[in-house]
Each structure stands twice: as C-alpha cells, then as structure tokens.
Amino acid sequence: MNDDPSIPQDERFSPPKNFGWLDAEYSAYGRARVVVLPVPYDSTASGWVGSREGPAAIIDASGNMELYDVTMGFEPYMAGIHTLPELAVQTAGPAEMVDRIESVVREQIDAGKFVVTLGGEHTVAVGAARAHVKRYPSLSVLAFDANADMRDEYLDSAYNHACTLRRISEVAPVVQVGLRSAEREEHDYLVERGFRFYQPREYRALGPEALADQLSDNVYLTFDLDAFDSSVMSAVGTPEPGGLHWDEVSDLLETVARRHRIVGFDVTELAPSLGPRANAQLAAKLTYRIIGLALRE
Amino acid sequence: MNDDPSIPQDERFSPPKNFGWLDAEYSAYGRARVVVLPVPYDSTASGWVGSREGPAAIIDASGNMELYDVTMGFEPYMAGIHTLPELAVQTAGPAEMVDRIESVVREQIDAGKFVVTLGGEHTVAVGAARAHVKRYPSLSVLAFDANADMRDEYLDSAYNHACTLRRISEVAPVVQVGLRSAEREEHDYLVERGFRFYQPREYRALGPEALADQLSDNVYLTFDLDAFDSSVMSAVGTPEPGGLHWDEVSDLLETVARRHRIVGFDVTELAPSLGPRANAQLAAKLTYRIIGLALRE
Amino acid sequence: MNDDPSIPQDERFSPPKNFGWLDAEYSAYGRARVVVLPVPYDSTASGWVGSREGPAAIIDASGNMELYDVTMGFEPYMAGIHTLPELAVQTAGPAEMVDRIESVVREQIDAGKFVVTLGGEHTVAVGAARAHVKRYPSLSVLAFDANADMRDEYLDSAYNHACTLRRISEVAPVVQVGLRSAEREEHDYLVERGFRFYQPREYRALGPEALADQLSDNVYLTFDLDAFDSSVMSAVGTPEPGGLHWDEVSDLLETVARRHRIVGFDVTELAPSLGPRANAQLAAKLTYRIIGLALRE
C-alpha cells in the first residue's frame, strides 16, 4: 500500500491487506509472478445474494492463514503475489462485464502474469476462461460445480451465472466434477453432447488419475465453491448436500497439478454473509493452495 | 392463494402471505382497488447489498401489523389489495428491466388499479414513474431520498440506481425531500437547473404546507427509505444520519394526501439483512399508511 | 397464487412461492397428488428457539433448488404439489394443537392426498402420525431423531416435543435411527420395552437392508432434522455431533422406498435462525427427495 519510502512501514505496523497480507517485497507488481484480480460482481444472481462481497472476504481472511504450506513444505508467496484493485462493475449488463474481465485478464496474461480471478458470481469465469483460451488454445477446463450451468439463456441473458459452463464449453472442452443439481434440459444436453461430468459419488468411483486422464496438458481451473458439500461450504448461493469434501478436492488438485500445467484459475461464488467466516478462510486457503500447486510445477 | 372452493380454508389456517395477509375476500384481483407489485431487483447496486430481498421482507412483515389504522380511524384494506407475483428479473441489463416494470405498471393502471411498487433498488421507480406520467401527464413527483440520484450515468449505465431522479426529472417535475448526500457535480446540477430539493433541516424550516404548494394536483410518490434518519432505518444501502423521522414523514404525507391526489407510489431500497426486522415492519406500515391516505381521498 | 385468468401471469413474473415455486399447472389443489402442510409451531420448545419459522424457510429455499432430481432421473413435481396455507397455531395448549393437526391431515388423506407435514417442533408429528395410523392401521414408523423423545411427560405436558416418539409409539411400532442423546429413564424404557433404536455407528454396522427388514409394508416417516450430524445441520434446537450424513440418510431412504410404501412423512425442527441458509436448502431438498422416492413407487 505504501511504496513511497517516506512512509513509515516498520514492524510497528501490520502488513497491507492484499492477498496474503504480504509486505511490499512480495506483493509489488513488478516482481510478482501472480496477480489476483478481485471481481465483486453478482448482478445476475437469481437466488441468494452477496457474492459481490466474496473477493473482499477472501482477501481479508487470507491474512488469517499461515503462509507456509505444511502439506507441500514450501512458501508459495515467495514467488510474489500482487493484488489488483477491485474491478469496477459494469452495470450496463453482464455481456459488457464479461468483456471487461476478459480484457483485463488478457492484459495480465500478456504481461506474463499467472492470473487468479476471485468472484463474485460464477459468470466472471467466462471472461477469465476466454482470455486464457486465447493464449493457450489447446487448454481444457476443469470445472468444480454443483450445478450444470448449461442453460443457453436464463432470465433473458446469455451471460447469466446459470449459463457459465455452457459459454465456456463453447470455447474449450470442459470436464466437470461435483455436479448434483440440474434441470432436465441441461442434463439431457450434457448427455446428448457427450460431456464429461461427474457427480461426487461418480468421481469417487473414478478416482483422480482417471479424471486427470481426460484433461489436456494445459488446464484452466474454474471453481464454483458450491462444488463442496454444504457442510463444508454453506456461504454460496446454491448450497447443496452430497458434495465434495476438502481432502478429495485437495487430492484431485494435487493430481492435476502433478500431471498437467495449471495456467490460471478462478474461485467464485463465496457469498460471505450466508455462512460462517470459516468459509472465507477455506476459500482463501484453497486459493493459496492452488497457487502453490500451480507454481510448484 | 386458494381461490378454489374445494380447498380447506377455514379458521384453522392462517391467511395467505400476500400484502396484509388478507383473506381472498379482500385480496382477490377482481375486486381489489390496489395492486402491490414486488420487484426484487438490485443488480446495479454499488454499495451494500440485499434490496432484492426487500419486497419479500415487507410482505412478510405486513402480516405482523394491525389492519386498523388508529391515527386515521379506518381500515384501508377494505378497498381490496391484491399482491401480484414477484416480477422476474431481466438480467440482460437495467434498461430492459426498467422497460419491463413500466409495461407491467402501465397495464395495471389501464386496468383501473392503484399501483404500489415495492423495490428493490430505487431504479425500479423509473419504470413505475414513467407509466404514471403517461396516464397522468401533468403529475409532479414527490421524492423522499437521502441522495441526489442525479448522475447522468454511473458505472456505465444510465439506469443505475444513482441516476434515478435524473431519469424521472426528465419526464416530470420533481420535488425532493431528505437530501443530505451528493457529489459536487450533482449538487451543481440541482442548483443550476433550479431543482427544488430540501435537506431535512431545510424541510423543517419550510413546513409541509409550503412544500405541498410546489406540487401539482396529481402526485406520484417515490420513496427511497434512506430518506429516514439512519437510526429509524438502517436497512438500506446508503444509510445516512441527520435524516427524517417517522412523525415528520407521516405529517408530510398527510398534508400531501389532503391537498393532492396521490395517483401511485413506490417504496424502495429496503435491504433487510442490513438492519433489524423492525425496519421491514416500518416499511410495511409506511406502505399501508400511504395506501390509506391515498384511498381516503 | 393467481388462479383468476384475468390476472397477469406471463413469463415476466416469477412463479408463486409455494413448495417448489410451481406454476398453477403443477400446484393447483385439484390435480395435485401431494399436499404440503406447513405447521409453524414451537410452543413447547425448551431449548433454543425458532422452529416456528421452519416451514416458511423451507418453502422459501425450495425455489432455489432444481426440480429435476439428477440421482433419480425424473421430475417429482410433475405429480402435482399443492401447498396449503400455514396452519394457525392453537395457543390454548399442545394437546389442542396436536388435535388440530390430526384433523387437517386426516381430511387430506381422506381426499386422496399424500400429505407432507413441515414443522415446527417435532410434536407436530404426533398429530400427523396418528392421522396416518387411522388410515393405515398396520403401518410402522421410521423415526430419524437424535433424541429418544421418550419422556412420558415433560414440563407438565404429555405433548411436549420431548414426548413425541413416546406418543407415537403408543399407536404404532417405531424404529428409530440417529439416536445419541437421552436421559437415563428414557434409555432404560427403550431397553426394557425392546424398542429398536440405533445410534449412527450401530446403524452403520447394521446397514439399510437390515434396518428396512424391521418395517412393515406401509411406512410413515418422521424426520427430526437433528438426526443429521451437527456439521450437516446446525439449525435445530438440539444439534448433536456424531450424527448421520447426507449420503447415508439418502441411501436409507432409497432402500426403504424401494422395499416399502411410504404413505406420508414429516420434516421437523428446522429453526432457521440457528444456522446458515444452507440448512433450509438441505431440508427442502430432503423433502423433495422423499416426495420423489415415495411417488416413484
């Protein structure tokens, strides 16, 4: 926050409230390998509200975690993580907002950064994924999501959050894990088109290696937090029981990171007022863990 | 809810949860003088979230109030109040949503109804006011609002909530009471154009009669609940101290109703999760009081 | 909500807020196979409060779920689900309230409906179960519950929520699963009388088939949501750790539905203010799943 050397910034002060609460040494833009883009957007949400407060809650919670990852044995932040200012909301409509996200993410990729997009509603993933597809044309998308998100249009918009994976699947192959909620038309569409989507029990039968087999070398991860069981993550707009647990998500991420190159990712749909603060903490730790897994490669 | 005579609907059941929790006798569409239109929309909100839950909270709270108005000495519900289903959100963008509101309100006016629009963010008033202006070309608008709402565009949209009174002022003369927050450009615009707007202290010096003098015979009321002092109403996106109190609002409404014809109104910006339930109760009672005042004429 | 053809009910409006948020086509009383009876009653609650708000919370959350059940592959709502108005509370005392519930449920069974009772405290199950026993004399009751509920009287009433299964066991055989809390006298009573009751670990050892062996052809389900582990369901008056998880409940329900005829059921004790909204969502999905399982037969 204070790059000016004239500003007091000794040990009497807390670090600035960026992602990880990192000192300038590890958060300055120039030397950071990673940029975190907060997108406080939830204008198309049709259910319960509040994911626009998700990025701020994740960043706030990120100061409450240790920066050493005991399971991986290293400190991912040392690669440098810069947190951009929050993206301003485009209220003209969701198509315009998706365009804005795509352009900003694209610029950061072009600047050589590894981009982490924090939602906001899942719609933000459309812009972020598109930007990555343009840079990595052969990538595949691994989607964590409880809902099919395969509607062609919803509430009069093709960029409603309920259309997210439909839009992404139009530009890259998608493998979905965690599904347990869909309308009949979406489900039929998934089956007819031969999409690969796995309910949690199906995923457990399949295992992480077989799932990873279906991904190309470059992988973009899009993570709607409702993929987690609602006991693990209640602070989402459509919490669902019967979902994934922390250790199985963690194992899958490790497998994918070991065998593929994660080129970018998003974590979306945290609506902090709908659950305990522990949910923001989990989202922060998940974000940091994926950064670590991706950079370790 | 159950117009079918085959359905049990005796005294062992509670009344349906429409506005006022009225039995079919007083809530059936055909005989109702009043229709209540709930609009759970807050997609352009830039501050704190949740006014999309406002209409449901007001209707829920309306069952917790007595239907006899002790200050007026009569029972407004006997004119019949029908509650429409919630308006579906148009997520393509705010311009489209405003159009939808205008068309629905227009149809109800044409059907001879007195229309009460419950927001949702203040933007919903643009559609509702326009529909009334088309039916009552010479009406003036009395706006209760803490904010100038006079931006020409905000966050890339001309239909952002921060532009509400600017849009309305383009179709009808507006008198505003309760103002205590504006950006410099808005304030300059108000002054240059000769708008009549009153801070609470200015209103107190002026008095209700002198304010009413500035209105034409037909009056449309638009009520952003942040006009109230934040001790009275905290469940709004931009709560402000130094605002209006219940009795002074009540007095002004009585004066206007006595001297003018209130042809329709809206009550907007209740974000129930931002304050105590008492705020929804107040909004319900305010809505019912204005219905009573308007129908008493 | 609007059966009157003169009322606007096109795609610009959201569906009415009945269970499932179903359009009139699927929610009209006449054609509905299922009726949902909301009973907002918690007058005998001795611990933490609020289950009287449970039915409204479940119905509200039910609009946030997809109506296609991906695990069963069909859409249960197509059989028609009508939501009755909330039952009015009888404040003279719990015995009178239980009688009212029994009479209303009995009338609906006689009208050929499949009745789903939504509590409110578990006491409401006494009236609902009695009504079903009179229609299906040989039924057995499958009770999900963390507590024995076997007191003969509590806080001066035989119809206190802590006496629920005692009262039901007087009219039909009860098999209980999920138990992990009882007072000594209740536990002794269960043992002495040879009741079949299973702690979660005992149930896991037994398995769903062996448990189902103990039920007669016709089964009434009574579901106190505290049977779930408190990580899964915290919004109940007596949350208990060490309880059942979603998948094991789901499996047991499927087994019972496959081998028996579920003739009716209740879901009780959701106290929404005691936990995250995700808990209401789970209760809604559980209710819908049981409807689907029962109707599939």
Added chain:
Amino acid sequence: MNDDPSIPQDERFSPPKNFGWLDAEYSAYGRARVVVLPVPYDSTASGWVGSREGPAAIIDASGNMELYDVTMGFEPYMAGIHTLPELAVQTAGPAEMVDRIESVVREQIDAGKFVVTLGGEHTVAVGAARAHVKRYPSLSVLAFDANADMRDEYLDSAYNHACTLRRISEVAPVVQVGLRSAEREEHDYLVERGFRFYQPREYRALGPEALADQLSDNVYLTFDLDAFDSSVMSAVGTPEPGGLHWDEVSDLLETVARRHRIVGFDVTELAPSLGPRANAQLAAKLTYRIIGLALRE
C-alpha cells in the same frame, strides 16, 4: 452463586451473573429488598420469536451497566437485589403458566419482597399483576404498550399475549400509554368502555402530571418494551414507529414515582435476537432505573 465460605471468591473472580452482577453481600436472598423473577416464556407469541431469551439477555447486559445512577445520585443496588432462578415453563398451556407466575409472585410479596418480573412475552404480566392486586386491592395499573392487547381471546386462548391488558383490566383499572396499534374491535372496546389510553402524541399533549392524576396511590407498572419507538427498541415482536423515546419514558416514570407508590413492575417482550445488544442494555437500565425510583420513595 457461591454462598459457601469454602469457595474461592476473592477479587480474582468476577461477580456472579445475577441482575446487576452483585456480590453475595448485595444479592443474598435474606437481606435483599428486591427479587427479580425471570420468566423465559413466549409460547403464545404469534409474530416474531424469541422473547423467551429476554430475561437471560437482560441479566447478562445488567453487568455492563454502572450501578450508580447519575441522574438520581444514588446506588439502588444497596437495598439488595436477589435474582431467582428462571421460572420453568408450563407447557400444558398459557392458563397454567399464568397461574404459576401468580403463585410465585404472590409468595414473594408475602415474604416482603418487591417483585420485578422479567418476560418473556407480555402474558407474564397477567400473573404478576393479579398477585399484586390481591395484596394491594386498590392499585391501578400503568401500562406501557404499543398494542391495545384488548382481545378477549386470540388463537383460541384467553391468555394469549394479545389479551394481556384485557385480562389485567378485569382486575384493576388500567391507564395505557404508547398505543399505536389495534384492531378495530379492540379500539371500539376501549372507546366504549371509557378506557384511558394515549397515543404518544396524545401523551405529549397531556404531559406526565396529568397522566399521573389518573392513577391511584398504589401503582403497578407493566412495561411492554414495544411502547418505545422502534428506533429505540427494535428487539420486540411487534416493533412500531412513532413511539416513545427514552427521555419521555424516564420523565413519566419519575413523575409517577414521586407522586405514587410503585408496588411492583414487569418488563417484557425483549426478543434479543431481533435487535442489537444495545436493546438488552436499555432494558436492563430501564429495570434498574425503575427499581431505583420505586425504592427511593
């Protein structure tokens, strides 16, 4: 809490959590002039829930207030205030609960105590007032209440909270202040029977002295906290705008205490989860202030 001299109770420990958080010297039953009776009862509540948690919240908050009253210049607790255990709820029905309250209060009056009853719903006042009437046959009742509470029966019970002042008025003359909500039948009843009841504005016009003129020498106070304006007190089941403010309540209490003998009182309807903790603090301070005013005589 620890009267046993063998128990450590030195300055390293906080005082016990009775009303006022008083050490044994000032809270022991034998020497206390005042007893506080907590009645955590809300079984007939028809609106929003939670007044059964009121007494515990008031007692908890009472430790957060200073024991010296700066406006009166003395320390009321020095007369001794003993807090009884919470009254157990009688769940057989409200009539039985009212009887229990009456018997306990009567015993305490007979033991020479000044009794303060903390609700719970306003119904608890019926038992408390009756006990005082039997001891002080000529007393009059000063009721603070937003609602008429004059129904003869409600939700099938004559002891519903909505009947409280009707029941009390059958045994003693009642003067009510703060009224702003009633159904037509109640209002007509009040007018026909010549009851003295004052809306806040009527009270302001009348003044405290003229109101006190209407009371007999011995006065029992019953205080439904919804008499306060809902900005002052939102944590009640039926919060109403347009109510009384702290200073005007305080002034009226001082006038009554100066000219009459307050023989007992109750403070009811605090539902702590419906508003900020500050509301419990206010209720505690109100209770303590009335104790001081009554004992100063």
Added chain:
Amino acid sequence: MNDDPSIPQDERFSPPKNFGWLDAEYSAYGRARVVVLPVPYDSTASGWVGSREGPAAIIDASGNMELYDVTMGFEPYMAGIHTLPELAVQTAGPAEMVDRIESVVREQIDAGKFVVTLGGEHTVAVGAARAHVKRYPSLSVLAFDANADMRDEYLDSAYNHACTLRRISEVAPVVQVGLRSAEREEHDYLVERGFRFYQPREYRALGPEALADQLSDNVYLTFDLDAFDSSVMSAVGTPEPGGLHWDEVSDLLETVARRHRIVGFDVTELAPSLGPRANAQLAAKLTYRIIGLALRE
C-alpha cells in the same frame, strides 16, 4: 495501493480501499495534509467485544459516502488524506501499546500531518492525546463519552479503557459532553476536582457556545462513539440510552471548529458486529465531517 505506474489503474478498476476510497492523486503520502491511523486494539475491553474491527469497518464504509459535504459545500478530501497501514497490536500489555501509539502519532505530527486516530477501544486516545499535548502544550481536550472513564486503575491496569479520561486529564484539561454512566467514586472525583462534564440534558441547557467558551485555542477532540444515543449508535461496547443525537453533535462540532483550532482527533469504540452497518457509515461520515471542519479553518 498501486503507486507503480506500470500497474493498470484505469477507470475499469475501483479505487483502493483507503479512507474515502481515494485515488493516488488524493491519497499519496507526500501530498496528503491528513493521515488516518487505524488502531485495531481492544485488549482491555471488559464488556462486549469487537472494537478491534472498528477501523476496518470505518474505512470500508467510507467508500459508501459521497465526498462532497452538502452542508459545508466543499470537498474535504482535496487536501489529501493518506491512510496508514493498521498499527500492529502490542500484546505485552496496554502500557506498551499506548506508548507505541504515542510514538507513531508524534512522528506524524512532526512530519506536518494532521492525524486522525481510528480505534479500537478508547484507550488508544491516551497515546494520541499525549502526542498532541507535547506539540501543542496549551491545548484542551473536548471529550465525547457516555462514561466517566475516570477510574485510576481497572482490572489491574492504569491503561484500561475505563481509565482513559483520567489519564488524559493528567496531561491536559478535559471538557466532557454526553456523560450518563459512572460509578460513585468516579462521579465524586469529577465533582471534587471541579471537572467540567455535561450530561446530554445539561449540555442542551448550556448550548454549544457556552461549552466552547471553556476550551482553549487549540483543541484535541476525543470521540467515544457511545456519546451518541444508543438508537443512533448501538455498535459500541457500552451503548446507553439518553444520549446525543447527530444534529446536536454536528452543531457542537461546527461551533468548536469555528471558534477554535482542532489540531487532531480520534474516533473510537466502534464494534461493528454489535450493530447495523449503518453505524460504521455514521462513524465514517463523522470522521470525514470533522476532517472537513478542521481543515476549513
């Protein structure tokens, strides 16, 4: 947040979350006349918890206010407001923490800044006031506070929040307004020593001019938010009814600013979880208003 010109910072992004959410042009340290020092400290709080979250809540809310002050007619932020990182908490004890605050504030004063300290508990004012006294030896202190805060020691520390004004009064003369809670010993001390302290009603009788007469030319303001009536401000550890309202505080501040030089100030005791978000908004607006009044001179 991003002073590096290589970082994207165009209109697609929201401004950084400093006080006022100001762009670098108005928030860079070098050109800022004002520095805001957040001190998230509440280790000695004895009542209700959470003022350590106050500074973050005020800064968050400050982005929700307009930067043009309609009552003063200018934009205070144009003088430049820099927000320092949060002061780190010294957990060795409150004496050490007060020293840290004093040293940091002193350094900022020496650097020519106007310092605004945001608590945290009121104790933080001791350090801030001391630093100002050393720079402005003849200053007097205007304290807004509901509590006397005149204990010599409390809970074994001389730097407990309950000792704040005692400590300050040892280095500068204090005039207190808003008092309505004290223990007898504190009250006696105030009277014996001839302190000037005013209950709200006493202040109303006195008026702002007469109060200002008692202050020296240079004034340090210390603002414990519980000086406000608890309807206006409930999010404090010791909310008290009978307090000051917004307009009377605003008037007093204007009078003092007109006649004296405000050399620095603090705003303390906001515990955001204890009240609605509107309370943080009010604290932000109060802070901004005082900045404006002080700089206008």
Added chain:
Amino acid sequence: MNDDPSIPQDERFSPPKNFGWLDAEYSAYGRARVVVLPVPYDSTASGWVGSREGPAAIIDASGNMELYDVTMGFEPYMAGIHTLPELAVQTAGPAEMVDRIESVVREQIDAGKFVVTLGGEHTVAVGAARAHVKRYPSLSVLAFDANADMRDEYLDSAYNHACTLRRISEVAPVVQVGLRSAEREEHDYLVERGFRFYQPREYRALGPEALADQLSDNVYLTFDLDAFDSSVMSAVGTPEPGGLHWDEVSDLLETVARRHRIVGFDVTELAPSLGPRANAQLAAKLTYRIIGLALRE
C-alpha cells in the same frame, strides 16, 4: 445459585445455569469432584475475535444436553460438578493473566478437585498446564490443535496465544494432533527438536493406540477447538479445513482415557459469534464427555 434453604427452589423453577444446569445437590462446591473454571480471556487474539464469550456460551449450551451419556452408559454429573465464577481478566498483560490462572488452578488441585478450564484463547492453557505439572511432575500433554503454536514470541509477548504450545513444551513433553497450519520457523523448530506432531491424515495412519503409546501415565489434555475440521467447528479464530471429525476425536479420547489417567484438561478458543450455536453445544458435549471419560477411570 440459591443454597439458602429459605429460597424457593421447587420444581416450578429451572435449575441454576452452571455447567450442566445442575441442582445444588450435584453442583455444591463441597461435594463436587470436578470444578469448572471459566476464563473469558482473549486479549492477545490476533485474528478474529470473541473467544472471551466462549465460557458463557459453553455453560449456556450445557443446559441443552442430556446428562446421561448414551455411549458410556452412565451419568458423569453424579460425581458433582461445581462451576466457579468467571475469572476476572488481568488487563495489565498476558503474563500476569497466566499467573492468575496458574494460581487459581493450583489452589483447586490442592483442594482435591479435578479442574476443567474453559477458555478463552488458548493462552489460558499455559497457566492451567503449569499448575498440573507442579502437582504431577511426570505428566505428558496431549494437545489438540490446528496450529503449531510454537512461536517463541509474537506481537511482542511470550504469552501470546501463538506461543501456547512452546510455553507448555518448556515444562512437559507435548504430543500434538490435528496440526495443519504453521509458519516455516515453527515447523523447522518442531522437526529439529523431535516433537511429535501429527497432521490429521498422519494421525489416521497412526491410529489411537500408537498415539497413546507416546504418552506417560498421567496426561493433561489441552484442546484448542480448531483441531476439528472447520465444517465441524467454525466458531474459532483460525478455522481450518482438513481437520479432525467428532468420531475420531471421540475414539482417541476413549483410548487415552482407558490406558492413561487424565488429570485435568482445558477446552479453549470457542468464539461463539463466529459460528452457529451448534458449535457451543459441541464444545459443551466434548467437555462433558471428557469429564465422564476421566472420572470413569
């Protein structure tokens, strides 16, 4: 609460609100084998706030549990459980507070009591453990904790909560289970010094018997509730996913109790406002279960 025989204490009253809500017969100090010491202290907490409200929440929740333990088949309370008044906070600094805890616990051990310390932050364990070490010099400590707590100093104090296990390890050997968060220096310290610490997955591989092998005959248990998975326990300052579940904690406790003598224990870090009430219930049941396991020996 009322040991005085003159006080009414019949069945019309609820029991006093001590741990277990026990009547005097089972809660009087003289005959109680167990004392519960509530320590509402969280002054060094650096993350999220509120563990000072933990002891009151646990004691409140303990009245909502059955006193018969269905898994053990006996009633632990019959040994007598006395709840001491809350320890007063020493605000001079954490070192002084730890000393106070140690002295009080020591006195109770010397009086022959089994001491249960309820935090408050984990720091309280330092005092409690020290007191037990002095009485049982050869004891080992079994620590449940998500964090290493091995910092030598943090935020300028050696008695910060982040130093808890470092301080305890200086007086007795520590075995830690549940770890999943540490800074690099702590982790290196643990490894270099040969500490035995187990992440949840490591513990699952190891099993309870092998873990118990590492403990000496006398065991002191210190339980930071964040050892639980954050789905099980969210109401802690540093909730972490990937943690322990109820049944595995329960199994480990049973193994340890069977093979060792538990001489005392603490349960700490419940911050009730950060999660659902169910978390307080779990903490109460955990406390009661450990009492039962320890006394059964």
